[in-house]
Amino acid sequence: MKRIILSIAVTSLLFVSCQNAQKSQNISENKIVKSNITDEQLMDKVQKDALKYFWDYAEPNSMLGRERYHEDNIYPDNDKHVITTGGSGFGLATILVGVERGFVSRKEAVKRLTTMMDFLAKADRHKGAWSHWINGETGKTVPFGKKDNGGDLVETAFLTTGIIQVREYFKNGNAEEKALAKKCDELWKGIQWNWYTKGGEKVLYWHWSPEYQWEMNFPLEGYNECLITYILAASSPTYSIDAETYEKGWTRNGTYLSDNEKYGLPMYVKHNGAEEYGGPLFWAQYSYIGLDPTNLSDKLIKNYFDLNKNQVLIDYKYCVENPKHWKGYGPNYWGLTAGYSRNKDGSVGYDAHFPQNDHGVITSTAALSSFPYTPKESMDFLRFMYSKPEFIGSAGPYDATSIHYNNWTTPRYLAIDQGTIAPMIENYRTGFLWKLFMNAPEIQQGLKKLDFKSEKYNIK
Template sequence: MSGKKLTTDAELEMLQDVSFSYFLHETNPDNGLVLDKTEANWPASIAATGFALAAYPVAVERGFMSRAAAVERTLTTLRFFWNSPQGSELDATGYRGFYYHFLDMRTGRRAWQCELSTIDSAFLLAGALTAGMYFDANTADEHEIRTLADALYRRADWQWAQDGGGMVTHGWKPESGFIKYRWEGYDEALLLYILGLGSPTHPLPGNCYAAWTSTYRWEHCYGYDYLYAGPLFTHQLSHIWIDFRGIQDAFMRVNGIDYFENSRRATYVQQRYAMANPLKFAGYGGCCWGITASDGPGPDTIKVGGIERQFYGYLGRGVPYGPDDGTLAPWAVVASLPFAPEIVLPTLDYCIHQVKLTAFNPYGFKATFNPTHPVKSSNPYGWVSPWHYGLNQGPIVLMIENYRTGLLWRLMRDCPYITSGLKRADFGGGWL
């Protein structure tokens, strides 16, 4: 991405293309599983696989892959999940219609004694439903995609995942049972609750959603009143699939905005925080922001410019209360493009052309960079993550597409399970 300056549209298309190529090259063609990150001997991530399923339609529309190739890849993935072992064995692929967070890339079995993840299963199922909505041709293969996507969604036992409580648990392990944490406080679980409420087979009870929204925090930060969540990605991931413009639940009706406007405000809070830069990190400013759950240069404690700085590894960084160690995630900036293009596009321009964060990378943006960390680096802007993550690549491809054409929003507006879930969560107005 150098030489003569491209138009914004051409630049976005190029970023989509190079980001999508992660899914072309870091996927096992035998089972459709997508590598979590580009480190040696790393497992697959079911969330990244869900993003891939949602990205294949974008790739077809943009000419990044043929429809036939996308159908083949999608079918392989859905068949794998439908036929993979579901049970309480320690090395199954899933249980009760949910799946383990990490799976072995080759065998598709549970990796690292990880948890059966309700949120990552939600991303996987949302990707499957996207495929089912997009591949609508009257052919045997596309009919099978629709059938499998539907069957996978119907198999998830959301009531079981509640474990008798008001809110949904984070997950389950065969060794120890349910994880003690539940999805409470505003975050990416917005999608999870809507999918759970929309289920025709094992739906969450209606009071589950009200129990969740009762744990929300409405705050005033940097001049904005908004529903608080610290990491930027929590304001984005549910919006990949659901167009929240003009529709409101009871909480948003009281506060006079919708979740889309809330994400716009959260994006501005991120920029304002970087401009205020209360912790005096290097580089922060109006075109250099984006704090989220991400990779980092730590764990490390180093004196930098006379200040002792603590740097972290992978962590849920957030604004304005931290943790913040000077690490910025350009992918999370891109994923806010539909909400606030007027501040996102100049930031992308800065990250691409000044900091050159996409130069010489096979898949566009690396996960993160940290201008404060005193690493010996060929990049004058400090430490740059060595890795690409599937979880970052997906939102880049999908949110650029929503900004440009609204493709995913249009597809999912017609998905009966999404509309049913929204209505059971008491959403109304707008396109609903």
């Protein structure tokens, strides 16, 4: 996946080691919880903390999610104004959770969300799709890599999920809310999903650049985090793909199915490049901020919830087994996914962690965003993290930690990681965001087109 393939390139941007430089700073009430705090109160707290990333630390002009927020204030040049498309989509969902939970006012949220939609309408678009990174001051594309300087269909899909959820939440509201919903609707309908079939091939492609055209040449084939891209492309009322593109492209004509098991748990699909244990846990999260996997099926998969739950449990059981003997790994300290990492020299890097690429670094979002699948195991992790004040910052648990390396952490957050925490916990608690997305009329039609079924949402 792009996050794996480009991890070396991203690492080169992340330069300086901060080690534990800020551990003694910001020791505030945010880091201290009483031992008798209830599960509900603790979920409230971590959701509210995660919201700060997108509410308090948003890019100040666009109000969208910055690629990263560093409490140590160490950034690459001009990085403070780089916004991330996919992470901003998760941020939209996070803000809706904030409104629903009463963490922010509905009126203030509408004002801010309107600013975001106005910015996205004027920002660079490439056949309707946004780039991976955008300059929050100018709206211009910021290259993610030399040839990755155009449309990024997968990041656009993550953003679009949030846009549709915002539309659905406010579409029956007051005049300002209806105006916001209309802006969301226009943005969604302007994305030319079918352009990204490279002239009608029966597969979607990740990238297109006005300068480099299709040179990135990355077809979206399962299984990884990209399922939602096909769902949205099939659901588009303006630039839709057909079911054959999903079947031949995503499922590889059904050849992505797998009979593999790990720890007695069926994997159901071949995880790209990670067939033994499964891939990073964001594969069970990013597409499912809006897509409800509960008893969801298609022609090949009987229950997407079981697919995701088993991937998370395999990751959990691997960490408990701990074959590499990392200090700290166990039932209350687990979870491997992409995020900040610790280089061999102790400096801060980036890596896509999964059992076959395990370096002793736990990424907080892995367990926290798995609440729908593993509520007990995720709660054990959540309680443990808030008992370790050195691992907690102003926006909740830091992105990456390692007990093995003397409680190493970095006082940094990434939008793409922080943004899934509040939404997935809320989906576990109430199904709030799942209901918004799954009940959108176009999504219902798109799922039916691809022969998905869900009794819960009357999709037959």
